[in-house]
Amino acid sequence: MDKEEIRKRLKEVESLPTLPPIVSKLNEMVADEDTTATKLGKIIEKDQVLTSKLLRMVNSSFFGFPQRISTVSNAIVLLGFNVIKTLIVTSSIFEVMQASDVGLFEHSLGCATAAGIIAKRLQIKNPEEVSTAGLIHDLGKIVLRSELPEEYEEIIKITNEKGLYIREVEHQRLGIGHGEIGGMLARQWNLPERLVIPIEYHHKPGSSPDFKDITAIVHFSDILIRALGFGNSGDPWVPSLDHKAWELIKFKKSDVKEVISELDEKLVELQDFTLEIKKDA
Amino acid sequence: MQRIPIKFAKPGFILGKEAITPEGQVLCGSDTELTEDLILRLKKQGVLVLTIKGHPVRLPGELPLSERLRELDRRFSKVKKDPVLKALETLIGEFWIEQEKGKDYLKRLKTQKS
Ligand SMILES: [Fe+2]
Ligand SMILES: [Fe+2]
Numbered sequence: 001m002d003k004e005e006i007r008k009r010l011k012e013v014e015s016l017p018t019l020p021p022i023v024s025k026l027n028e029m030v031a032d033e034d035t036t037a038t039k040l041g042k043i044i045e046k047d048q049v050l051t052s053k054l055l056r057m058v059n060s061s062f063f064g065f066p067q068r069i070s071t072v073s074n075a076i077v078l079l080g081f082n083v084i085k086t087l088i089v090t091s092s093i094f095e096v097m098q099a100s101d102v103g104l105f106e107h108s109l110g111c112a113t114a115a116g117i118i119a120k121r122l123q124i125k126n127p128e129e130v131s132t133a134g135l136i137h138d139l140g141k142i143v144l145r146s147e148l149p150e151e152y153e154e155i156i157k158i159t160n161e162k163g164l165y166i167r168e169v170e171h172q173r174l175g176i177g178h179g180e181i182g183g184m185l186a187r188q189w190n191l192p193e194r195l196v197i198p199i200e201y202h203h204k205p206g207s208s209p210d211f212k213d214i215t216a217i218v219h220f221s222d223i224l225i226r227a228l229g230f231g232n233s234g235d236p237w238v239p240s241l242d243h244k245a246w247e248l249i250k251f252k253k254s255d256v257k258e259v260i261s262e263l264d265e266k267l268v269e270l271q272d273f274t275l276e277i278k279k280d281a
Numbered sequence: 282m283q284r285i286p287i288k289f290a291k292p293g294f295i296l297g298k299e300a301i302t303p304e305g306q307v308l309c310g311s312d313t314e315l316t317e318d319l320i321l322r323l324k325k326q327g328v329l330v331l332t333i334k335g336h337p338v339r340l341p342g343e344l345p346l347s348e349r350l351r352e353l354d355r356r357f358s359k360v361k362k363d364p365v366l367k368a369l370e371t372l373i374g375e376f377w378i379e380q381e382k383g384k385d386y387l388k389r390l391k392t393q394k395s
Binding site for chain 1: 282283284297332349353355356357358359360363365366368369370372373376379380
């Protein structure tokens with residue numbers, strides 16, 4: 001299997017029922033200048049299941065709003081449409097992930113939490129967007145698992161047997177890594193480049209063409225959450241740090257200490273969140 | 282901070298978060314020190330889990346500190362040469378040690394040695 005073949009398979013993913021029809025409607029509305037958060041919120045709230053999923057996500061600890069967000073239009077105002085749209089587009093993917101790969105689900109939530117904490121500390125505009133990028137950074141792995149299940153199983157097997165990084169084996173077997181795959185799909189779904197590029201470049205942030213700060217944060221958050229041993233992302237190893245990306249973060253020891261402590265606290269809350277989801281499932 | 286089922290609570294533990302009933306009723310605030318009496322009262326009111334400061338309880342299934350540190354070291358085994366990541370590993374290890382043994386444990390250890 002080569003890159004082109006994978007590209008073709010991914011094109012078909014678009015037609016799978018994973019993309020809620022409401023998304024194209026919302027895209028049209030956003031393009032219209034007269035659309036307000038209230039109008040958008042009303043459309044989304046017609047779908048009660050989607051609304052409750054959405055509100056649960058926006059109220060979860062990785063965004064960390066002190067007060068409860070109770071309506072979709074409020075959520076749009078507070079988090080921005082990019083975030084809401086991404087949560088809607090990926091909500092069914094996350095359902096699949098919760099059922100098929102809890103470890104990766106926890107890894108993703110943990111990375112989102114870390115990314116949010118770091119983004120706030122670096123005073124990045126709209127840190128919720130950075131959390132969301134963290135949430136979906138390993139999108140490519142979920143796609144691999146669901147679209148190329150045999151190859152994925154083989155990849156995991158070799159990864160474990162040889163003690164390699166999962167992305168090394170992806171490159172060996174497919175000629176492409178989960179970062180690029182996730183990026184392709186996110187672009188196909190018209191997610192904003194601010195989110196696509198961090199997904200695509202989270203393992204090589206030094207080469208990212210744009211949004212270098214967000215990409216660097218997602219890169220380091222992935223390292224940090226693996227370092228803490230929270231969740232499971234296919235292999236247990238802490239990935240190598242891209243020092244070009246680190247230059248953009250460059251925390252002092254005392255900063256890292258505070259980040260670890262803040263993250264530890266949030267991870268405790270996150271366990272409650274995942275329990276709540278399991279209870280509802 | 283640690284989340285524990287209330288049956289693991291002991292006098293002297295300090296709440297890291299409010300104690301809440303499953304219905305969401307707040308019974309006492311963060312920073313409250315637990316006493317024998319208080320724990321009993323909370324149980325009676327239906328509280329199931331508590332968030333407490335530090336990491337004083339080893340829950341069933343949770344690895345002991347020494348083992349967690351060994352796992353930490355193993356996870357970093359491919360990046361031992363990177364000084365930034367080396368420092369990160371040390372910070373995480375120290376954080377866990379202080380969580381379990383108390384805040385000034387490492388400092389005390391160092392002054393004892395010198
Ligand atoms: Fe990754
Ligand atoms: Fe990851």
